[in-house]
Amino acid sequence: KQEVTQIPAALSVPEGENLVLNCSFTDSAIYNLQWFRQDPGKGLTSLLLIQSSQREQTSGRLNASLDKSSGRSTLYIAASQPGDSATYLCAVEGNRDDKIIFGKGTRLHILP
Amino acid sequence: EAQVTQNPRYLITVTGKKLTVTCSQNMNHEYMSWYRQDPGLGLRQIYYSMNVEVTDKGDVPEGYKVSRKEKRNFPLILESPSPNQTSLYFCASSRGASNQPQHFGDGTRLSIL
Numbered sequence: 001k002q003e004v005t006q007i008p009a010a011l012s013v014p015e016g017e018n019l020v021l022n023c024s025f026t027d028s029a030i031y032n033l034q035w036f037r038q039d040p041g042k043g044l045t046s047l048l049l050i051q052s053s054q055r056e057q058t059s060g061r062l063n064a065s066l067d068k069s070s071g072r073s074t075l076y077i078a079a080s081q082p083g084d085s086a087t088y089l090c091a092v093e094g095n096r097d098d099k100i101i102f103g104k105g106t107r108l109h110i111l112p
Numbered sequence: 113e114a115q116v117t118q119n120p121r122y123l124i125t126v127t128g129k130k131l132t133v134t135c136s137q138n139m140n141h142e143y144m145s146w147y148r149q150d151p152g153l154g155l156r157q158i159y160y161s162m163n164v165e166v167t168d169k170g171d172v173p174e175g176y177k178v179s180r181k182e183k184r185n186f187p188l189i190l191e192s193p194s195p196n197q198t199s200l201y202f203c204a205s206s207r208g209a210s211n212q213p214q215h216f217g218d219g220t221r222l223s224i225l
Contacts, residue, residue, distance in 0.1 A: 032211050043202060044155075046213035089155065091214075098162065099170055100145065100214075104154035 002027040002094055006103035014111045015082060021075040021106045023090035028068050031093045035064050035075050038087045038105070047088075048075070052095070080110045114139045118203050118217035125193060126225050133188045133220050135203030143206045144186040145170070145214070146178065148199040155202070161186055193224045 003026045013019050023033070032051050036044040048057045048064040050073070056065040063076040077084060089105040116137045125131055137144065145160040147170075157170030161180040175197055177189040186205075190197060201220045206212040 034213060036216075043216035043218045044204075044214075046215070049211065049213045051211045091155075098160065098168070100157050100160070101171070102147075102155040102157075104152070 002092060002099070002101045004090060004092055004101050004103040006088075006090060006106050008106060009104065010107040010109070012109040012111060013080060015080060017080050018076065018078050019080055019108075021077070021088050021108070023073040023075070023103055025071045025073075025092050025101075027092075027094065028071055029095050030068065031095045031098075033064075033066055033073050034091050034093075035062075035073075036089045036091065038089060044089065082110045082112050084108065085110045114215070116203055116205055116215050116217040118201070118220045120220060121218065122221050124223040124225065127194055128192050131190050131193060131222075133190075133201060133203075133222070135186045135188065135217060136184050137186075137203075137205040137215070138184065139205065139207065139215065140183065141205035141207050141215075142183070143208060143212070143214075144180065145204045146176070146186070146188045147202045147204065148172065148197075149202060149219075150199050158188070158201075190222075193222075195224050198222060198224045 034049045035047045050066040061078040066073045087105045087107045091102045119134045142163045146158040147155045149155045156172045159178040161167045203217040204214040206214045
């Protein structure tokens, strides 16, 4: 059964720093991995989707990488800003059953 | 505006009283899904649908029903709600089954007393 783990559960960094969030998964039979952002009391916003055949995706200050064979993905945030404070979730879609499994998220706090 | 709309946004009800949470999307998406989000457990998929009249169980389907009679709508039905179904529920949709980003609704907070 697919399991998705995100470490750390919470992270505080000063504004302006670059940071990396980690996501690992146990079953490499995936269609894709997606990173989301969730603000308190809100729904999820898709940030980046990496297909299983891809190694990375970039959007603005965000870069997500995928190493399917080792079951790992990272989300790199450059030059962090207080507005980046949110919970970041990763999710994988299995290619055996189309189920989507989420990690429990990393709560990020950018200190002004 | 492209969106996924859930109703109601908040509901407090009692054990055993049937309820339906509606979900509608205006993007002509094939794939729709329901999740629940609980502290310490994260988001868990309840049911998903690849297209009209096609539904499949996610990780936590017990106590829930869904239907997909039309492409735009994917209601979540709790026939006999229990307190352990108190949670924050999200509906999501995407174009096609795979490799397309999911769009989420704003959530429905259900409290079952």
